[in-house]
Amino acid sequence: MLIGQALGWASKVLATAGIDTARLDAEVLLAEVMRVDRTYLFSHSQDVLAGDQEELFRIWIYRRYQGLPVAYILGKKEFWSLEFLVTPAVLIPRPESELLVEGALERTARAGPTPLIAEVGCGSGAVIISLARELGRGRFYATDSCPFALWIARQNAHRLQVADRISFLRTDLLRGVIGKGWHGRFDQVLSNPPYVPRQEVRSLPREVRLYEPRRALDGGEDGLYFHRRLLPEAICLLKPGGYLLMEIGQGQCQAVLSLLDEEKALAEVEVLRDYRGIERVVCARKG
Incomplete structure (x- = not known):
């Protein structure tokens, strides 16, 4: 042929x-x-x-x-101009999630010479690894509840030569980090939590619905189940002046801003838009 x-x-x-x-x-x-x-x-x-x-x-x-996505067929996906290994154990990195990296980089100038940064639900490790490579300094922690996702993330960290600066923890959100007694020490907490409302999961494109991990998509009844749980844990770990950055779904901005309003410890809320102009990342500083 x-x-x-x-x-x-x-x-x-x-x-x-x-x-x-x-x-x-x-x-x-x-x-x-x-x-x-x-x-x-x-x-x-x-x-x-x-x-x-x-x-x-x-x-x-x-x-x-x-219906198998191209990224899973090839076993790799580009993110932040880097190549990451991916399998059906992890969500395929999306271009809009690069906003988390951009937002974090813009805010590290206010941190010390060795910032302490955590990512919740790291999946393939694309966000935290990209950030670690860009900064070239600092200490990083990445959590995920799935051991298979953590294995992929560790492989990516080794391939991209930042494994010595990232600690990967299998834990629910930030519990494993909080358990280390590091209250009020982190400069940033980042997360792209599951945010698809449960009833909308069944209407996702076939290749997403059938092949990408549901645990990385299903955000509960209104899509904000994990955002609600993450807020108090992130506040606990952040130092005064530290930042929380969370990715959100289309149309969820006002609901998330309302959640932030309820947390008196957070201030200077800012919303970042993706390349399509959609409100995609919410940033807040701990007072």
């Missing part, structure tokens, strides 16, 4: 599954099979695929046809 024929066939197959990015997905998968960049596919469309390449490409297209 020629490269051009393979792309045409795969695009049609994926389109019949209702995949909007059928052509792009086909190109990304074939480029990975051949270990070339996508531009090579266009300039060599008349080249013949090797037998093992065609076989693997067909397998991957079948998996994508079934």
